[in-house]
Ligand SMILES: Nc1ncnc2c1ncn2[C@@H]1O[C@H](COP(=O)(O)OP(=O)(O)OP(=O)(O)O)[C@@H](O)[C@H]1O
């Protein structure tokens with residue numbers, strides 16, 4: 001213990017570190033083999049969610065508060081991005097359409113690509129970042145600082161109070177945010193069309209929507225609900241199951257964003273396949 | 281709040297204890313993975329008494345009381361609270377039982393997104409559902425005055441100091457008049473004056489509401505003041521159980537290092 005020889009110190013430091021490192025790898029391999037139990041955990045989480053949703057005491061006030069947090073607080077971000085996407089899409093497609101002599105198709109084309117794909121996916125990815133990470137961090141820190149335990153002992157079901165309200169708020173608000181983004185996208189597109197040309201807003205709008213059919217709308221709306229569900233579930237699951245210690249809050253928030261974004265893309269792919277099968 | 285008063289109540293309170301056990305723990309065992317935290321713990325909390333649990337850091341004191349309220353599931357052994365086995369209760373029965381138990385978390389566990397007022401109202405509205413708005417307000421003011429923080433009503437937890445958080449969290453625990461109180465280090469990190477006040481408050485709660493309490497603490501001064509009985513945990517087992525005097529006369533080196 002009392003050895004002050006620097007070489008000895010370095011050596012003992014090195015052994016300590018290598019022990020720590022090997023412990024970490026052991027933990028890693030152990031967690032890899034726990035894949036199946038993780039899967040069971042996720043399944044249980046989803047089952048619990050549905051059971052608590054249909055229990056008698058739905059936490060309506062907390063649900064409204066979450067709708068406000070998720071919906072209203074995201075409006076600035078979604079408006080700006082929506083408008084810019086519409087604008088950029090218009091400016092980019094214009095020269096190509098001119099080449100083919102089809103410039104009159106511009107509003108319709110932009111509207112369709114916004115409503116079918118760009119609006120939903122980009123909004124969902126933004127929400128995965130903003131809302132998913134927010135849920136992961138908030139619930140994670142509540143878990144780490146024992147606030148979830150505190151709720152439990154004051155005979156409040158934290159699953160019902162925290163998780164069910166957040167997931168339903170996400171399922172309902174994210175599709176609304178997506179419609180909102182579509183609207184701002186078309187506004188942005190009109191602005192883009194006006195940089196080089198001169199189209200009245202009314203004409204632009206009627207041109208845009210004369211091309212959009214109900215079957216462009218419906219699949220997009222349906223998949224929006226799934227985006228909302230994916231973001232809500234992942235954010236809450238990661239936060240609610242955060243480990244002990246403050247670093248796990250960061251881990252929860254980060255992995256919530258990564259997994260939610262990935263799942264949004266995958267859900268989108270599946271949705272497109274299904275729509276394609278059903279409509280062709 | 282002066283020492284005379286607290287000493288007096290210390291002498292008075294043991295006479296009120298009866299031999300009826302409100303919590304009875306038998307051969308409790310709890311491990312996390314490879315680590316055996318509690319190996320074999322057997323103890324009783326009698327009605328109306330203050331039981332101080334001592335033990336060095338990491339000896340499993342917090343784990344013990346979390347097992348009592350069912351936040352952690354014990355591996356084996358039996359925990360009876362009001363003659364009900366905690367391990368076999370369903371969610372609803374457990375909720376009913378928990379309404380009678382106050383739990384002060386070591387970390388405070390104040391809800392970050394709520395003001396002090398909302399923090400205190402949260403358990404009140406959920407446990408005592410028949411209170412009117414006026415009664416809730418009165419109750420909140422009363423407990424805040426008890427912990428000496430009446431002016432913190434509209435603050436957010438992030439605006440409070442560590443000691444203030446601890447006191448608010450104590451207020452949130454006692455606001456529902458629980459029959460059993462589990463204090464996890466109520467005076468840690470507080471200055472000596474506030475510590476004494478908290479110790480006095482613990483005794484006052486015991487006398488006023490006839491609560492039975494388990495008090496986990498490293499603070500020997502607080503332990504001496506509040507204890508009717510003490511228990512020392514070491515190596516996952518009960519090392520010694522007895523009155524304050526038994527601990528002071530003990531020759532076990534772990535115990536003497538606490539009591540010098
Ligand atoms: N949920 C958990 N998962 C894994 N290990 C845990 C968990 N809770 C506690 N432990 C471990 O159990 C041991 C005892 O923890 P506990 O918090 O009960 O100690 P304590 O006696 O309260 O200490 P302190 O006086 O420092 O609060 C520690 O080694 C801790 O790492």
Ligand SMILES: [Mg+2]
Nearest residue numbers: 341342386464
């Ligand atoms: Mg502890």
